[in-house]
Amino acid sequence: MIIAERKPFDEIKQEILNYKKVLVLGCGTCVSVCMAGGEKEVELLATELRMAAKIAGKELVVDEMTVQRQCDKEYVEAVIEKAAQYDVVLSMACGAGVQFVAKTIEPAIVMPAVNTKFIGVCEAEGVWAERCRACGNCMLAEYGGICPVTMCSKGLLNGPCGGAKNDKCEASQEKDCAWVLIYNRLKAQGKLDNLRKFTGARNYTFQASPSKQVNEAYVRPELAVKK
Amino acid sequence: MTDNWEPVVIAYLCHFCSYSAADLAGSMRLEYAPNVRISKLMCTGKVDAQFILKAFEDGADAVMVSGCEEGDCHYLEGNLRAKKRIAHVKSLLKEVGLEPERVEMYNIGASDAPKFVRAVNEMTERARKLGPNPLKKKENTVPA
Numbered sequence: 001m002i003i004a005e006r007k008p009f010d011e012i013k014q015e016i017l018n019y020k021k022v023l024v025l026g027c028g029t030c031v032s033v034c035m036a037g038g039e040k041e042v043e044l045l046a047t048e049l050r051m052a053a054k055i056a057g058k059e060l061v062v063d064e065m066t067v068q069r070q071c072d073k074e075y076v077e078a079v080i081e082k083a084a085q086y087d088v089v090l091s092m093a094c095g096a097g098v099q100f101v102a103k104t105i106e107p108a109i110v111m112p113a114v115n116t117k118f119i120g121v122c123e124a125e126g127v128w129a130e131r132c133r134a135c136g137n138c139m140l141a142e143y144g145g146i147c148p149v150t151m152c153s154k155g156l157l158n159g160p161c162g163g164a165k166n167d168k169c170e171a172s173q174e175k176d177c178a179w180v181l182i183y184n185r186l187k188a189q190g191k192l193d194n195l196r197k198f199t200g201a202r203n204y205t206f207q208a209s210p211s212k213q214v215n216e217a218y219v220r221p222e223l224a225v226k227k
Numbered sequence: 228m229t230d231n232w233e234p235v236v237i238a239y240l241c242h243f244c245s246y247s248a249a250d251l252a253g254s255m256r257l258e259y260a261p262n263v264r265i266s267k268l269m270c271t272g273k274v275d276a277q278f279i280l281k282a283f284e285d286g287a288d289a290v291m292v293s294g295c296e297e298g299d300c301h302y303l304e305g306n307l308r309a310k311k312r313i314a315h316v317k318s319l320l321k322e323v324g325l326e327p328e329r330v331e332m333y334n335i336g337a338s339d340a341p342k343f344v345r346a347v348n349e350m351t352e353r354a355r356k357l358g359p360n361p362l363k364k365k366e367n368t369v370p371a
Contacts, residue, residue: 009322040277047280048323055324055361 001030019087026066027093037092070097136206144185151178234288234354244295247337260351272305286363289354
């Protein structure tokens with residue numbers, strides 16, 4: 001899932017400084033699971049904003065709403081009517097959600113309340129770690145299910161750099177050397193031969209920005225791409 | 228407002244230890260500040276940051292959360308979770324502009340009624356020194 005963290009409170013306050021009616025809009029999917037922008041975090045942020053405004057003697061209306069996904073048309077369309085009643089929408093979704101809401105309720109003002117960090121996994125309660133850089137050309141099959149693009153600080157595809165010490169990365173002692181992990185995994189799988197193969201330079205065209213994905217089987221006829 | 232002002236202290240107490248200590252304080256006829264308003268929970272592990280922020284938003288002057296002694300939680304580690312959460316709430320209060328000292332975590336065993344009395348009195352005194360919660364609505368002022 002996409003991992004995010006809430007922006008510092010002062011930055012959020014600055015974003016909404018000139019507005020009097022704020023809708024804090026949560027997202028019930030990724031940011032909800034990583035406890036950055038779900039229903040509960042919306043409640044906390046809205047309460048904090050109301051409290052801070054009252055202490056500062058400022059008039060501020062802060063309401064709350066959370067939709068299942070801010071990156072999905074059917075859920076975001078449900079926001080249009082409500083959002084029209086506010087000066088600004090403070091979106092707690094990832095960057096994709098913020099942009100999608102901004103486009104949907106254009107030209108209404110939408111501000112981000114979280115910083116989107118990475119695609120990752122939940123390692124333990126309250127701990128998330130990056131696992132995928134969305135490079136567009138998955139090579140996990142060759143590396144025993146450990147991604148060198150993401151897990152190696154240098155993104156090396158053909159073996160370790162030689163700087164690892166005690167199985168830790170030379171860039172940070174807190175990080176495991178991805179190539180030690182890959183070697184151990186392939187050894188356990190009896191697939192060390194994989195390492196004899198040479199992997200050519202990465203093809204960055206797979207990661208063209210902004211990327212788009214179309215599944216023709218599901219595209220409505222009136223919207224289908226004409227060939 | 229300050230003339231008649233008496234602090235309101237909200238206490239979230241766990242069912243198995245701290246609430247029993249409060250109950251025992253009554254049975255022992257111990258006297259403590261009448262400013263405390265007790266809310267019983269099964270475990271302090273249930274205490275959410277929002278419970279505490281909401282209490283302050285609605286005008287509480289101080290909030291105390293009290294669970295079992297560390298290592299004695301009926302649910303094993305609910306009180307340890309609460310401890311972390313209270314530390315987090317302190318940082319939230321600071322962000323908002325309220326004194327972090329307005330909230331505190333205690334650990335009071337079921338048989339430790341005197342400790343409960345000390346804790347309530349301490350929080351009431353602390354709230355008195357800090358003064359009224361600036362978020363307090365005038366109509367919520369407690370009569371002397």
